[in-house]
Amino acid sequence: MNLFKKKQYVPITGSREGAPVVPDGLWLKCPSCRKAIYQKELGEFKVCPNCSGYFRLSARERLALVADEGTFEETDSGMASKNPADYPGYEEKLRKTSEAAGSNEAVICGFCEVCGNKTALAVMDSHFIMGSMGSVVGEKLTRLFEKAVEKRSPVIVFSASGGARMQEGIISLMQMAKVSAAVKKHSDAGLFYISALTDPTTGGVSASFAALGDVILAEPGALIGFAGRRVIEQTMKQKLPDGFQTAEFIMDHGFIDKIAERAEMKDTIGALLALHRGSCDGAA
Amino acid sequence: MARRNAFETVKVARRVKRPGALQYFERVFDGFVELRGDRTFADDAAVVGGLAWLGETPVTVIGTQKGTNIDDNIARNFGQPHPEGYRKALRLMRQAEKFRRPVITFVNTAGAFAGIGAEERGQGEAIAKNLYEMSTLETPIVSIVTGEGGSGGALALALADTVWALENSTYSILSPEGFASILWRDASRANEAAELMRLTAEDLLKNGVIDKIIPEAAEGADANFAFTADIIKKELLDVIPKLLAKDKRQLLDARYARFRKYGEFEEQS
Ligand SMILES: [Zn+2]
Numbered sequence: 045m046n047l048f049k050k051k052q053y054v055p056i057t058g059s060r061e062g063a064p065v066v067p068d069g070l071w072l073k074c075p076s077c078r079k080a081i082y083q084k085e086l087g088e089f090k091v092c093p094n095c096s097g098y099f100r101l102s103a104r105e106r107l108a109l110v111a112d113e114g115t116f117e118e119t120d121s122g123m124a125s126k127n128p129a130d131y132p133g134y135e136e137k138l139r140k141t142s143e144a145a146g147s148n149e150a151v152i153c154g155f156c157e158v159c160g161n162k163t164a165l166a167v168m169d170s171h172f173i174m175g176s177m178g179s180v181v182g183e184k185l186t187r188l189f190e191k192a193v194e195k196r197s198p199v200i201v202f203s204a205s206g207g208a209r210m211q212e213g214i215i216s217l218m219q220m221a222k223v224s225a226a227v228k229k230h231s232d233a234g235l236f237y238i239s240a241l242t243d244p245t246t247g248g249v250s251a252s253f254a255a256l257g258d259v260i261l262a263e264p265g266a267l268i269g270f271a272g273r274r275v276i277e278q279t280m281k282q283k284l285p286d287g288f289q290t291a292e293f294i295m296d297h298g299f300i301d302k303i304a305e306r307a308e309m310k311d312t313i314g315a316l317l318a319l320h321r322g323s324c325d326g327a328a
Numbered sequence: 329m330a331r332r333n334a335f336e337t338v339k340v341a342r343r344v345k346r347p348g349a350l351q352y353f354e355r356v357f358d359g360f361v362e363l364r365g366d367r368t369f370a371d372d373a374a375v376v377g378g379l380a381w382l383g384e385t386p387v388t389v390i391g392t393q394k395g396t397n398i399d400d401n402i403a404r405n406f407g408q409p410h411p412e413g414y415r416k417a418l419r420l421m422r423q424a425e426k427f428r429r430p431v432i433t434f435v436n437t438a439g440a441f442a443g444i445g446a447e448e449r450g451q452g453e454a455i456a457k458n459l460y461e462m463s464t465l466e467t468p469i470v471s472i473v474t475g476e477g478g479s480g481g482a483l484a485l486a487l488a489d490t491v492w493a494l495e496n497s498t499y500s501i502l503s504p505e506g507f508a509s510i511l512w513r514d515a516s517r518a519n520e521a522a523e524l525m526r527l528t529a530e531d532l533l534k535n536g537v538i539d540k541i542i543p544e545a546a547e548g549a550d551a552n553f554a555f556t557a558d559i560i561k562k563e564l565l566d567v568i569p570k571l572l573a574k575d576k577r578q579l580l581d582a583r584y585a586r587f588r589k590y591g592e593f594e595e596q597s
Contacts, residue, residue, distance in 0.1 A: 120595070128535075128592035129526060179591035186588065208480075208501055210510060213525055214537050217501045218590035220480060221487050224456060225463035225584055232464065250452035251440075251480045256460055270452035270480075271442030279442050289447060299450050 089306045103152045103169035106202055110310050111156035118154040120184045129213035145172045149180045153188045159314025163200055164192040170204040177249055178209035182219025189226035198236040203254040207247020220252035227256045236320040243267050259316055260300040262291035334522035340496040341475045345550040349376050349391020349434040355557040357382055372413030374405045377420045383565055388424035390417045391434030408441035411454035414484050418458050421465055430468040430568050433485045440481030455484040462487040464580055468571030473497045489571055489583050493529040495544040500527035
């Protein structure tokens with residue numbers, strides 16, 4: 045569940061809940077320096093030309109930066125949420141979000157090659173109900189890890205999530221257990237898992253599969269943490285230290301292996317996959 | 329069973345006098361020996377554990393513990409664990425696995441603590457690691473929600489072969505106050521939120537989150553502890569030998585399947 049709204053992706057015109065893909069010619073406010081940036085200046089990595097801060101990527105944009113061109117085969121693309129907890133207005137929210145985001149859920153899963161290495165790949169999308177994990181996200185990820193065991197394939201997961209999906213209630217909480225158990229199965233089969241944390245990775249996602257990679261990478265400046273800043277400020281009754289819950293803070297405290305710039309993320313993953321080729325028969 | 333509305337149940341589940349893990353350790357088991365510390369950083373008094381006898385069987389018992397007065401509550405952080413609490417629990421679980429002792433957990437927490445130190449020491453990682461390791465812990469695990477089952481902080485002690493809840497306990501993704509403030513930006517509508525959240529034992533049994541409801545006397549487990557404690561003892565004496573009789577593969581496959589089933593979705597090809 046997301047309690048933070050620190051960095052928001054704010055189109056200057058159009059709706060706040062707008063799609064990540066914006067029409068040409070739109071100006072966007074940088075989430076880091078707040079300067080208005082002409083969107084064509086951002087380039088494929090979506091880096092602010094003024095402050096080098098990152099704009100959030102949609103799952104499709106991320107996929108294009110990571111998977112070798114033309115190699116991605118999506119799995120479970122037709123899976124969609126129901127309303128298991130009869131949460132008022134949830135179907136409507138799902139419908140509107142799907143239309144705006146151009147995808148039917150907060151994660152895209154599949155198999156592809158990265159720098160010529162075969163791998164399973166999941167990419168979350170913070171534009172879809174804050175990338176929250178409900179039944180569909182949990183099921184798609186679980187199936188991906190299970191299929192990866194069958195194919196003896198490594199798995200890469202790009203997290204971008206505010207946590208568990210409130211609207212599906214306790215069943216969302218149970219997804220944390222379900223996916224974590226699937227990660228363990230994959231690990232016990234001797235297979236390699238890279239968890240790549242992007243802005244934001246918080247709540248129930250930070251407390252399940254995102255924290256369980258053999259190698260954990262992160263993008264610079266990404267918000268990573270379990271509890272919401274406002275909740276912590278309330279309970280501690282003190283201001284939070286500078287840089288609290290950033291990728292750099294989390295690395296200083298020993299919870300991630302490496303911070304990789306967006307432009308070097310693919311090569312970093314490619315190098316790690318190559319180092320594990322022998323352990324994953326299906327990845328030759 | 330007496331009928332309460334959902335928020336009344338929340339209030340009963342939160343009663344200060346509601347028995348905590350230590351009371352169960354003493355009442356349901358014999359010869360409790362407390363074991364402390366995560367061997368890494370500290371001993372978190374919000375999580376308690378140790379060894380005891382269930383009838384003739386040595387078991388590992390673990391649980392969250394709220395305080396019974398203000399000083400005790402400060403010492404025990406109101407039953408809200410830090411990462412070292414979850415790591416202590418995992419240490420005791422691994423020890424139980426080594427000696428093939430069943431693990432029994434008693435969960436009553438508003439949730440994992442939200443604080444600077446908790447974040448610095450990896451609250452998310454600690455919870456994740458428990459889920460990960462408990463999913464293949466090679467010894468039976470039984471979890472009982474005895475009061476509040478608060479989100480990931482409760483789940484991190486409740487990935488078990490069978491999960492039970494006391495009649496007036498709750499288990500939810502967030503507190504009703506938190507839920508109301510997100511849904512309606514108004515925490516005072518917790519009453520309504522509680523109804524919507526399906527967090528009572530009856531609801532949890534219906535949607536398969538728990539496997540059994542442990543009855544309480546009409547006045548609640550705090551007022552009549554013996555009633556509930558005796559039922560728990562009887563149920564544990566029944567289920568533990570059955571779980572111990574399973575071979576390792578059977579036990580772990582069933583545990584995986586128990587959590588694998590959660591989720592409701594549709595698929596278009
Ligand atoms: Zn900028």
